[in-house]
Amino acid sequence: DVVMTQSPLSLPVTLGQPASISCRSSQGLVYSDGNIYLNWFQQRPGQSPRRLIYKVSNRDSGVPDRFSGSGSGTDFTLKISRVEAEDVGVYYCMQGTHLWTFGPGTKVEIK
Amino acid sequence: QVQLVESGGGVVQPGGSLRLSCGASGFTFSHYGMHWGRQAPGKGLEWVAFIRHDGSNKYYVDSVKGRFTISRDNSRNTLYLQMNNLRAEDTAMYYCGKDAIEGAFDVWGQGTMVTVSS
Numbered sequence: 001d002v003v004m005t006q007s008p009l010s011l012p013v014t015l016g017q018p019a020s021i022s023c024r025s026s027q028g029l030v031y032s033d034g035n036i037y038l039n040w041f042q043q044r045p046g047q048s049p050r051r052l053i054y055k056v057s058n059r060d061s062g063v064p065d066r067f068s069g070s071g072s073g074t075d076f077t078l079k080i081s082r083v084e085a086e087d088v089g090v091y092y093c094m095q096g097t098h099l100w101t102f103g104p105g106t107k108v109e110i111k
Numbered sequence: 112q113v114q115l116v117e118s119g120g121g122v123v124q125p126g127g128s129l130r131l132s133c134g135a136s137g138f139t140f141s142h143y144g145m146h147w148g149r150q151a152p153g154k155g156l157e158w159v160a161f162i163r164h165d166g167s168n169k170y171y172v173d174s175v176k177g178r179f180t181i182s183r184d185n186s187r188n189t190l191y192l193q194m195n196n197l198r199a200e201d202t203a204m205y206y207c208g209k210d211a212i213e214g215a216f217d218v219w220g221q222g223t224m225v226t227v228s229s
Contacts, residue, residue, distance in 0.1 A: 001173075039214050041156070048206060048221055049156060054214040092156055096215045099170055100146070100158040 002027050002095055004103035012111045019080040021106045023093035028074055030097070037096035040069055040078045043105075044089040052091075053078065085110065113137035113218050115207050120223030127197050127227070133190040133207030133220055141165070141185035144210035147192045149203035150222075157203075160192065161210070175201075197227045 003026040013019045029036045040053035051060050053069035056076060066081040080087055088110060093103040119131040133145070147159040160181040161170045169181050180193040190207050204224050208216035 037214050039216065041216070043156075048219040049216070050219065051214075051217055054211075054217070058213065060217065090155075094156075094158075094215070099172075100161065100215055102148075102156040102158060105155040 002029075002098045002101045004093055004095055004101050006091075006093060006103040006106050009104060009106055011106055011108045013080075013083045013108060014111050015085060016082050019083050019087075019108060021078045021091055021093075021108075023071070023076040023078070023103050025074045025076075025095055027098065029095050036072070038069075038071065038076050039094045039096065040067075041092045041094060041102075042087075042089050043092065044086075047089075049092065080108075083108070083110075113209070115209065115218055115220035117205065117207055117220045117223035120205065120225045122226045122228060123197055124229050125198060125227055128193070128195045129197065129225060131192040131194070131205055131207075131223055131225070133192075135188045135190065135209070138209070140183075140188040145181075145183060145190045146208040146210060146215055147181060147190075148206045148208055148216070149201075149225075150206070151200075151203040154203075158215075159205070161215075162190070194225070197225075199227050201225060202227045 005024045007022045038056045041049040043049040057069045068079050090105040092105045114136045116134045144163050146161045162181045178196045182191045204222040206222045207220045209218040211217040
Protein backbone atom coordinates (compact mmCIF):
# COMPACT_ATOMS: atom_id res chain seq x y z
CA ASP A 1 0.00 0.00 0.00
CA VAL A 2 1.17 3.51 -0.78
CA VAL A 3 1.71 5.71 2.26
CA MET A 4 1.57 9.47 1.87
CA THR A 5 3.37 11.74 4.34
CA GLN A 6 3.18 15.51 4.63
CA SER A 7 5.31 18.12 6.34
CA PRO A 8 4.84 20.19 8.26
CA LEU A 9 1.60 19.03 9.87
CA SER A 10 1.01 22.53 11.22
CA LEU A 11 1.99 25.72 9.40
CA PRO A 12 1.54 29.14 11.01
CA VAL A 13 1.90 31.80 8.32
CA THR A 14 1.89 35.57 8.10
CA LEU A 15 -0.64 37.18 5.78
CA GLY A 16 0.97 38.13 2.48
CA GLN A 17 3.90 35.77 2.99
CA PRO A 18 4.56 32.57 1.03
CA ALA A 19 3.85 29.08 2.33
CA SER A 20 5.01 25.66 1.23
CA ILE A 21 3.76 22.16 2.02
CA SER A 22 5.70 19.00 1.23
CA CYS A 23 4.15 15.63 0.33
CA ARG A 24 6.06 12.39 -0.08
CA SER A 25 4.86 9.02 -1.35
CA SER A 26 6.29 5.64 -0.33
CA GLN A 27 6.32 4.55 -3.98
CA GLY A 28 6.71 6.25 -7.33
CA LEU A 29 3.44 7.60 -8.72
CA VAL A 30 3.89 7.28 -12.46
CA TYR A 31 0.86 5.44 -13.85
CA SER A 32 0.96 3.12 -16.86
CA ASP A 33 -0.31 5.97 -19.05
CA GLY A 34 2.69 8.11 -18.09
CA ASN A 35 0.73 10.49 -15.88
CA ILE A 36 1.31 11.16 -12.17
CA TYR A 37 -2.02 11.23 -10.34
CA LEU A 38 -1.11 13.48 -7.44
CA ASN A 39 -3.81 15.90 -6.28
CA TRP A 40 -4.00 18.63 -3.65
CA PHE A 41 -7.15 19.49 -1.72
CA GLN A 42 -8.14 22.35 0.55
CA GLN A 43 -10.64 21.91 3.38
CA ARG A 44 -11.74 25.13 5.02
CA PRO A 45 -13.24 24.89 8.53
CA GLY A 46 -16.71 23.38 8.46
CA GLN A 47 -16.66 22.77 4.70
CA SER A 48 -16.29 19.84 2.33
CA PRO A 49 -12.89 19.42 0.70
CA ARG A 50 -12.19 21.13 -2.61
CA ARG A 51 -9.67 20.03 -5.20
CA LEU A 52 -7.05 22.66 -6.00
CA ILE A 53 -4.47 20.84 -8.09
CA TYR A 54 -4.57 17.69 -10.23
CA LYS A 55 -1.78 15.71 -11.88
CA VAL A 56 0.92 17.47 -9.81
CA SER A 57 0.71 20.96 -11.24
CA ASN A 58 -2.64 21.68 -12.93
CA ARG A 59 -4.94 24.14 -11.19
CA ASP A 60 -8.64 23.36 -11.10
CA SER A 61 -11.08 25.90 -12.51
CA GLY A 62 -11.54 28.90 -10.23
CA VAL A 63 -8.43 28.24 -8.15
CA PRO A 64 -6.40 31.42 -7.63
CA ASP A 65 -3.03 31.49 -9.35
CA ARG A 66 -1.26 32.03 -6.04
CA PHE A 67 -1.60 28.25 -5.62
CA SER A 68 0.91 26.12 -7.50
CA GLY A 69 1.98 22.50 -7.45
CA SER A 70 5.23 20.87 -8.45
CA GLY A 71 7.22 17.71 -8.00
CA SER A 72 8.24 14.40 -9.47
CA GLY A 73 9.10 10.88 -8.43
CA THR A 74 8.04 10.64 -4.80
CA ASP A 75 8.36 14.28 -3.71
CA PHE A 76 5.72 16.94 -4.32
CA THR A 77 5.08 20.48 -3.13
CA LEU A 78 2.13 22.83 -2.84
CA LYS A 79 3.05 26.50 -2.69
CA ILE A 80 0.96 29.53 -1.85
CA SER A 81 2.74 32.61 -3.14
CA ARG A 82 1.05 35.09 -0.79
CA VAL A 83 -1.22 33.72 1.91
CA GLU A 84 -4.64 35.32 2.31
CA ALA A 85 -7.06 34.96 5.21
CA GLU A 86 -9.34 32.69 3.16
CA ASP A 87 -6.52 30.16 2.77
CA VAL A 88 -6.85 29.04 6.39
CA GLY A 89 -7.72 25.35 6.56
CA VAL A 90 -6.24 21.89 6.13
CA TYR A 91 -4.44 20.86 2.95
CA TYR A 92 -4.22 17.25 1.82
CA CYS A 93 -2.24 15.59 -0.90
CA MET A 94 -3.70 12.44 -2.44
CA GLN A 95 -2.30 9.87 -4.83
CA GLY A 96 -4.53 8.16 -7.37
CA THR A 97 -1.97 5.97 -9.14
CA HIS A 98 -2.11 2.91 -6.86
CA LEU A 99 -5.77 3.00 -5.82
CA TRP A 100 -6.18 6.15 -3.72
CA THR A 101 -4.50 7.40 -0.56
CA PHE A 102 -4.66 10.74 1.25
CA GLY A 103 -1.85 12.31 3.22
CA PRO A 104 -2.43 13.19 6.89
CA GLY A 105 -3.11 16.86 6.19
CA THR A 106 -1.34 20.14 6.96
CA LYS A 107 -3.17 22.72 9.02
CA VAL A 108 -2.53 26.26 7.80
CA GLU A 109 -3.30 29.04 10.25
CA ILE A 110 -2.53 32.74 10.46
CA LYS A 111 0.11 33.84 12.96
CA GLN B 112 -24.13 22.99 -12.10
CA VAL B 113 -22.50 19.75 -11.05
CA GLN B 114 -23.88 18.66 -7.70
CA LEU B 115 -23.65 15.66 -5.39
CA VAL B 116 -26.04 15.25 -2.45
CA GLU B 117 -25.50 12.53 0.14
CA SER B 118 -28.19 11.14 2.43
CA GLY B 119 -28.88 8.18 4.67
CA GLY B 120 -26.56 8.87 7.59
CA GLY B 121 -27.62 8.47 11.20
CA VAL B 122 -26.93 6.74 14.49
CA VAL B 123 -26.60 2.95 14.45
CA GLN B 124 -25.53 0.37 16.99
CA PRO B 125 -22.31 -1.65 16.57
CA GLY B 126 -22.98 -4.57 14.27
CA GLY B 127 -25.80 -2.73 12.56
CA SER B 128 -26.29 -1.70 8.94
CA LEU B 129 -26.88 1.50 7.03
CA ARG B 130 -27.22 2.41 3.36
CA LEU B 131 -25.94 5.75 2.14
CA SER B 132 -27.09 7.37 -1.10
CA CYS B 133 -25.53 10.05 -3.27
CA GLY B 134 -27.69 11.79 -5.85
CA ALA B 135 -25.90 13.33 -8.81
CA SER B 136 -26.95 16.13 -11.13
CA GLY B 137 -25.41 18.49 -13.68
CA PHE B 138 -23.34 15.87 -15.49
CA THR B 139 -23.80 12.57 -17.32
CA PHE B 140 -23.58 10.28 -14.30
CA SER B 141 -23.21 7.07 -16.31
CA HIS B 142 -19.97 8.32 -17.89
CA TYR B 143 -17.99 8.69 -14.67
CA GLY B 144 -16.54 6.55 -11.93
CA MET B 145 -17.54 7.50 -8.42
CA HIS B 146 -15.89 7.39 -4.99
CA TRP B 147 -16.83 7.30 -1.34
CA GLY B 148 -14.50 8.92 1.18
CA ARG B 149 -14.84 9.55 4.89
CA GLN B 150 -13.52 11.72 7.69
CA ALA B 151 -13.69 10.71 11.35
CA PRO B 152 -14.39 13.60 13.76
CA GLY B 153 -11.30 15.78 14.03
CA LYS B 154 -9.29 13.49 11.75
CA GLY B 155 -8.07 13.45 8.16
CA LEU B 156 -9.61 12.22 4.94
CA GLU B 157 -9.72 8.53 4.02
CA TRP B 158 -10.66 7.02 0.67
CA VAL B 159 -13.20 4.21 1.14
CA ALA B 160 -14.41 2.80 -2.18
CA PHE B 161 -14.58 3.33 -5.94
CA ILE B 162 -16.88 2.03 -8.67
CA ARG B 163 -16.34 2.32 -12.41
CA HIS B 164 -18.85 4.18 -14.56
CA ASP B 165 -20.64 0.99 -15.56
CA GLY B 166 -20.25 -0.83 -12.23
CA SER B 167 -17.86 -3.35 -13.77
CA ASN B 168 -15.10 -2.91 -11.20
CA LYS B 169 -15.14 -1.99 -7.53
CA TYR B 170 -12.29 -1.28 -5.13
CA TYR B 171 -12.21 -0.89 -1.36
CA VAL B 172 -9.87 0.19 1.40
CA ASP B 173 -8.78 -2.87 3.38
CA SER B 174 -10.59 -1.83 6.57
CA VAL B 175 -14.05 -2.10 4.95
CA LYS B 176 -13.58 -5.09 2.63
CA GLY B 177 -16.26 -7.72 3.23
CA ARG B 178 -18.44 -5.26 5.17
CA PHE B 179 -19.15 -2.39 2.74
CA THR B 180 -20.52 -2.62 -0.81
CA ILE B 181 -20.47 0.21 -3.32
CA SER B 182 -23.07 0.17 -6.09
CA ARG B 183 -24.83 2.51 -8.48
CA ASP B 184 -28.05 2.93 -10.42
CA ASN B 185 -27.29 4.88 -13.57
CA SER B 186 -30.99 5.14 -14.43
CA ARG B 187 -31.53 7.03 -11.16
CA ASN B 188 -28.19 8.96 -11.20
CA THR B 189 -27.53 7.58 -7.74
CA LEU B 190 -24.51 6.08 -5.98
CA TYR B 191 -24.88 3.85 -2.91
CA LEU B 192 -22.78 2.55 -0.05
CA GLN B 193 -24.21 -0.43 1.84
CA MET B 194 -22.48 -0.66 5.21
CA ASN B 195 -22.88 -3.83 7.28
CA ASN B 196 -21.38 -5.00 10.57
CA LEU B 197 -20.60 -1.41 11.50
CA ARG B 198 -17.93 -0.66 14.09
CA ALA B 199 -17.24 2.34 16.29
CA GLU B 200 -14.26 3.20 14.09
CA ASP B 201 -16.61 3.65 11.10
CA THR B 202 -18.00 6.78 12.77
CA ALA B 203 -17.32 9.56 10.28
CA MET B 204 -18.67 12.07 7.81
CA TYR B 205 -19.10 10.18 4.54
CA TYR B 206 -18.59 12.04 1.27
CA CYS B 207 -19.23 10.96 -2.29
CA GLY B 208 -16.89 12.25 -4.95
CA LYS B 209 -16.85 12.26 -8.71
CA ASP B 210 -13.96 10.76 -10.62
CA ALA B 211 -12.56 12.42 -13.72
CA ILE B 212 -10.10 11.54 -16.43
CA GLU B 213 -7.53 13.85 -14.89
CA GLY B 214 -7.99 12.55 -11.37
CA ALA B 215 -10.30 11.73 -8.51
CA PHE B 216 -12.61 13.87 -6.41
CA ASP B 217 -13.00 16.83 -8.77
CA VAL B 218 -16.42 17.33 -7.15
CA TRP B 219 -17.45 16.55 -3.56
CA GLY B 220 -20.82 16.34 -1.86
CA GLN B 221 -21.64 18.03 1.45
CA GLY B 222 -21.37 14.76 3.36
CA THR B 223 -23.65 12.68 5.57
CA MET B 224 -22.73 11.78 9.16
CA VAL B 225 -22.64 8.19 10.38
CA THR B 226 -22.34 7.53 14.11
CA VAL B 227 -21.83 3.99 15.38
CA SER B 228 -22.59 3.87 19.08
CA SER B 229 -24.54 1.84 21.59
